[in-house]
Amino acid sequence: MEPRFNITVGILFILVGVLLGSDYIIQFAKADTYAQSTTQLVSSETRAGVADQPVNTALPTHISVPVIGVSVDIEPGYYNYSDGIWTVGDKKASFATVTSVPNAKAGNTYMYGHNRPNIFTKLNNLILGDKVIVTNSDNKMFTYKLVSIRDVQPDDVSFLEYSNKPILTLQTCSGFWDQYRRLFIFDLESEK
Numbered sequence: 001m002e003p004r005f006n007i008t009v010g011i012l013f014i015l016v017g018v019l020l021g022s023d024y025i026i027q028f029a030k031a032d033t034y035a036q037s038t039t040q041l042v043s044s045e046t047r048a049g050v051a052d053q054p055v056n057t058a059l060p061t062h063i064s065v066p067v068i069g070v071s072v073d074i075e076p077g078y079y080n081y082s083d084g085i086w087t088v089g090d091k092k093a094s095f096a097t098v099t100s101v102p103n104a105k106a107g108n109t110y111m112y113g114h115n116r117p118n119i120f121t122k123l124n125n126l127i128l129g130d131k132v133i134v135t136n137s138d139n140k141m142f143t144y145k146l147v148s149i150r151d152v153q154p155d156d157v158s159f160l161e162y163s164n165k166p167i168l169t170l171q172t173c174s175g176f177w178d179q180y181r182r183l184f185i186f187d188l189e190s191e192k
Contacts, residue, residue, distance in 0.1 A: 056102075058101060058102075058136040058137045058138040058140065059097075059101055059137050060074045060101065060111065060135070060137075061073065061074055061135055062134070062135040063093060063132060063133070063134050063135075063170075064132070064133045064135075065122070065123070065130065065132050065133075067131070068122045068126060068130070070120070070122050072092060072093045072118075072119055072120070073091075073092045073093070074093045074095050074111060074134075075089050075092045075093075076094070077094030077097060088113070090114065091119075092119070093113035093119055093120065093170075094112050094113060095110070095111050096110040096111070096112065099160065100166070101136065102134050102140070102166075102191075103166055104142075104166060104188060104191045106163060106164060106166055107162070107167075108159065108163075108167050108168075109134070109166070109168045109169070110159075110160065110168075110171070111170050111171070112171040112172065113170075113172055114172065114173070115172045115178060120172035121172070123170060123184055126146055128147065128148075128149070129146060131143055131144065131189070132144045132168065132170070134168065140191060140192065142188060142190070142191050143188075143190045143191075144187060144189060145187050145189050146186050147186060147187050148185040149182065149184055149185075150182070151175065151181065153180065154180070154181055156181070159183060159185075165187070165188070166187075166188040167185060167187055168186040168188070169183055169184070170184040171183050
């Protein structure tokens with residue numbers, strides 16, 4: 001009787017694991033759709049609001065959030081058409097090169113990183129009004145103030161369509177098994 005009970009309990013655990021993991025598997029399968037839809041949006045719409053201003057090519061190189069002790073270098077993030085995914089580093093945050101570089105004119109500067117202690121885990125401790133400092137390759141510093149936090153589905157890329165006043169969007173994963181994307185949206189306060 002005991003072996004049957006153990007087998008039954010084992011099968012139940014496997015079924016529960018499969019059911020709980022199904023969202024993760026579905027989200028993993030949707031990664032290609034997310035990346036493709038992101039690429040389609042940013043090809044023309046994201047740059048629409050900044051086309052009439054001088055080109056700023058200084059890439060962001062570092063982000064710091066003093067209030068929570070985050071200090072992370074930034075590397076360019078690219079979409080890989082052959083495997084259908086975005087590049088993401090294990091030790092640095094990534095700047096989506098298809099979005100606006102930090103500037104005082106317009107556009108969304110979009111950075112993303114793993115929900116890991118050495119990258120963006122501590123972002124979850126931010127509260128509205130907290131400040132972030134982004135340094136670019138020209139050693140200019142841009143200070144931003146947190147105005148919004150929200151979770152979205154991985155295939156929701158509507159925030160990339162933004163082209164108004166300059167903002168910063170930071171993204172990391174959230175939810176059970178990281179099935180959501182948490183967006184931290186900041187308004188530009190100053191440029192030095």
